[in-house]
Amino acid sequence: MRIKVKAFATLREVLGKEREVELKEGALLKELLSPLYLPSEGVEAIIDSQSGEIKPAILILKNGRNIRFLDGLLTKLEDGDELIIFPPSGGG
Amino acid sequence: MIKGGFKGKILRVNLTSGEIRVEDLKEDWAKKFIGGRGYGTKIIYDEVDPTIDPLSEKNKVIIATGPLGGTLAPSSGRTMVITKGPLTGTIACSNAGGHFGPALKHAGFDLVIIEGKAKEPVYLWIYKGITELRPAQDIWGKSTDESDKILREKTHPLAETMEIGPAGEKQSLLANVMFNGHRAAGRTGVGAVLGSKNFKGIAVRGNQEVKVAEPEEFREAVSKTREILSKDAFSGGGAAMLGTAMLVNVLNSIGAFPIKNSQDAYFPEAEKISGETLRERNLIRNEACAECPIGCGRVTVIKEGKYKGAQGGGPEYESVWSLGAMCGISDLDAVLMANYLCDKYGMDTISAGVTVACAMELYEKGYLPQEDAPFPLTFGSGEALVETIKLMGEQKEKLGKLLAQGSYRLAEYYKHPELSMSVKKQEFPAYDPRGVKGIGLQFATSNRGACHVRGYTIAAEVLSGAVDRLKYEGKAELVKTFQDLTAALDSTGICLFTTFGLGGGDIALLLSTATGFQVGEKEFMQIGERIWNLERLFNLKAGFSRKDDTLPPRILKEPIKSGPSKGEIEELDKMLADYYKVRGWDNDGVPGEGKLKELELMVD
Numbered sequence A: 001m002r003i004k005v006k007a008f009a010t011l012r013e014v015l016g017k018e019r020e021v022e023l024k025e026g027a028l029l030k031e032l033l034s035p036l037y038l039p040s041e042g043v044e045a046i047i048d049s050q051s052g053e054i055k056p057a058i059l060i061l062k063n064g065r066n067i068r069f070l071d072g073l074l075t076k077l078e079d080g081d082e083l084i085i086f087p088p089s090g091g092g
Numbered sequence B: 001m002i003k004g005g006f007k008g009k010i011l012r013v014n015l016t017s018g019e020i021r022v023e024d025l026k027e028d029w030a031k032k033f034i035g036g037r038g039y040g041t042k043i044i045y046d047e048v049d050p051t052i053d054p055l056s057e058k059n060k061v062i063i064a065t066g067p068l069g070g071t072l073a074p075s076s077g078r079t080m081v082i083t084k085g086p087l088t089g090t091i092a093c094s095n096a097g098g099h100f101g102p103a104l105k106h107a108g109f110d111l112v113i114i115e116g117k118a119k120e121p122v123y124l125w126i127y128k129g130i131t132e133l134r135p136a137q138d139i140w141g142k143s144t145d146e147s148d149k150i151l152r153e154k155t156h157p158l159a160e161t162m163e164i165g166p167a168g169e170k171q172s173l174l175a176n177v178m179f180n181g182h183r184a185a186g187r188t189g190v191g192a193v194l195g196s197k198n199f200k201g202i203a204v205r206g207n208q209e210v211k212v213a214e215p216e217e218f219r220e221a222v223s224k225t226r227e228i229l230s231k232d233a234f235s236g237g238g239a240a241m242l243g244t245a246m247l248v249n250v251l252n253s254i255g256a257f258p259i260k261n262s263q264d265a266y267f268p269e270a271e272k273i274s275g276e277t278l279r280e281r282n283l284i285r286n287e288a289c290a291e292c293p294i295g296c297g298r299v300t301v302i303k304e305g306k307y308k309g310a311q312g313g314g315p316e317y318e319s320v321w322s323l324g325a326m327c328g329i330s331d332l333d334a335v336l337m338a339n340y341l342c343d344k345y346g347m348d349t350i351s352a353g354v355t356v357a358c359a360m361e362l363y364e365k366g367y368l369p370q371e372d373a374p375f376p377l378t379f380g381s382g383e384a385l386v387e388t389i390k391l392m393g394e395q396k397e398k399l400g401k402l403l404a405q406g407s408y409r410l411a412e413y414y415k416h417p418e419l420s421m422s423v424k425k426q427e428f429p430a431y432d433p434r435g436v437k438g439i440g441l442q443f444a445t446s447n448r449g450a451c452h453v454r455g456y457t458i459a460a461e462v463l464s465g466a467v468d469r470l471k472y473e474g475k476a477e478l479v480k481t482f483q484d485l486t487a488a489l490d491s492t493g494i495c496l497f498t499t500f501g502l503g504g505g506d507i508a509l510l511l512s513t514a515t516g517f518q519v520g521e522k523e524f525m526q527i528g529e530r531i532w533n534l535e536r537l538f539n540l541k542a543g544f545s546r547k548d549d550t551l552p553p554r555i556l557k558e559p560i561k562s563g564p565s566k567g568e569i570e571e572l573d574k575m576l577a578d579y580y581k582v583r584g585w586d587n588d589g590v591p592g593e594g595k596l597k598e599l600e601l602m603v604d
């Protein structure tokens, strides 16, 4: 299956603006967020290497929903999903 | 005796008599309301009858800093403008960044009260113990950036200035107050009140030091808070890189980015007006307010096309949205041009853009007849945007005069007030409540009409993702917490954006060590609650009630049509009663006696 990954702001420098990733059916978010599929600097920027968790204030959306309110890193991906990643943001 | 932070002096300027008086700051008020928004609100509450016409001589305008202004506290350049607002009829407080607030403190004052009405246009010059009203006839009619320049020529090249533009002079309800020609106290039409008083602005310069009560402890609190801000990924880097416009892609990605007068909430062309694109195409440099390590401001230029060469401050996230997406426009150059024009006229970019969007929908639906429109007002047309802003700013033709009164009065005139995206007649900012539930409750209950910076729940509902944006539970408490925190913060003189890194406790520590007041986090939040309730009491006396705590029917009934929040509406009823309860108010939104006693607001 194919997943679209988009990054914004400072993360564009390490993840690129947009890419498509080919994954096996039923893969979890955790699998996608690894150097196997994404540039390793990009993965380092979003995952805490000690704990393996998403770094604080990194915002990951699956089709517009924050993955924290889905199943976090264990969120199941489906063909055609759009994954969007933001660095810590603010403003108003 | 107040030990530090405050200068302890207030300047009262009566424009009718020309008399200028220096008064003492009241210590007990400072303890209960701090400075800035809190102290200013207390003055308006005590001295201005809530039922008056805001553009009459009886209204007053308070220009205030807080105890942290002019100190080394981070991001301490804010200035508040407090009055009875002409757009809404509510209490109004609008604030701006820059360097004016600290300069006022260095000149020896915590706040200035402007009252009465001058016969001819005047401005105020404050310098080394001199305070004088001077004629402003030859500056009247000039744009805000020109006015800033002339004021400095007439006074001191290094003076800090505050000015209104042509919009304020002509009493447009969208008129703002500008600082140094490009930092805006944008909302609620505060500029019109100064215009109605024939008051062009202030130039100020001073060299007095602002003493703090506990210098050692204060210095420690300053370095601690500065360190937190520089380590935080947003305030320590992201903000300077993209400015507030970084939010375009965030809000659009969750489908809460209103377009075409909120007919939908997802903009396929968002990237074209995003912070990322703005940085690539137009950014000249970043800018920071006084003592600010964050530096979110920008100066931009248009590099090609028919507006080539135009430059100015901004645009902020709110402005690229209101003048861009809300009008269906992805032509970034037209958005920038409209933004610069708003600043020159001295007009609130949020309300201006949302009013254009409303006019476009009225036109497209045939409610605004062709004969009233000098050109086609079509969604998506950058040219129509720029021309409409000119009509509005100059109040040319019938349409220009109507536009200058804001979207509600415009839509009401054409018999479709439901098409105004506003609360209490003030236009929405850039978040669709259908896709972020708590912010809708904030818009509905905000004491100055639709507003995001009275309680920025977006920080928790979207940015940190601490709570689920689509759930209703817990939103009443969330809104109250943000509202109280902001009310207290707005009274200290530091910028709201520090709260992306700092908590109430950090700010209370800065405040305590600067003033010598013993304020912990709990007391700090209670001061905020006290201010919020005082503002509410003013509005109740002005005739507002539960029925005004609502949202436009479109938001309550029409589901979002596309994007990630497709199908959502805002069920405000699921939160409002809860909110009154959490606030200790009755079912009609009136603060109960118990609450007022607890907050020591019963004295009057």
Ligand code: SF4
Binding pocket: B075, B076, B077, B097, B098, B287, B288, B289, B290, B292, B293, B294, B295, B296, B297, B495, B496, B497, B498
């Ligand atoms: S964060 Fe931005 S608006 Fe706030 S004080 Fe700093 S530069 Fe000014």
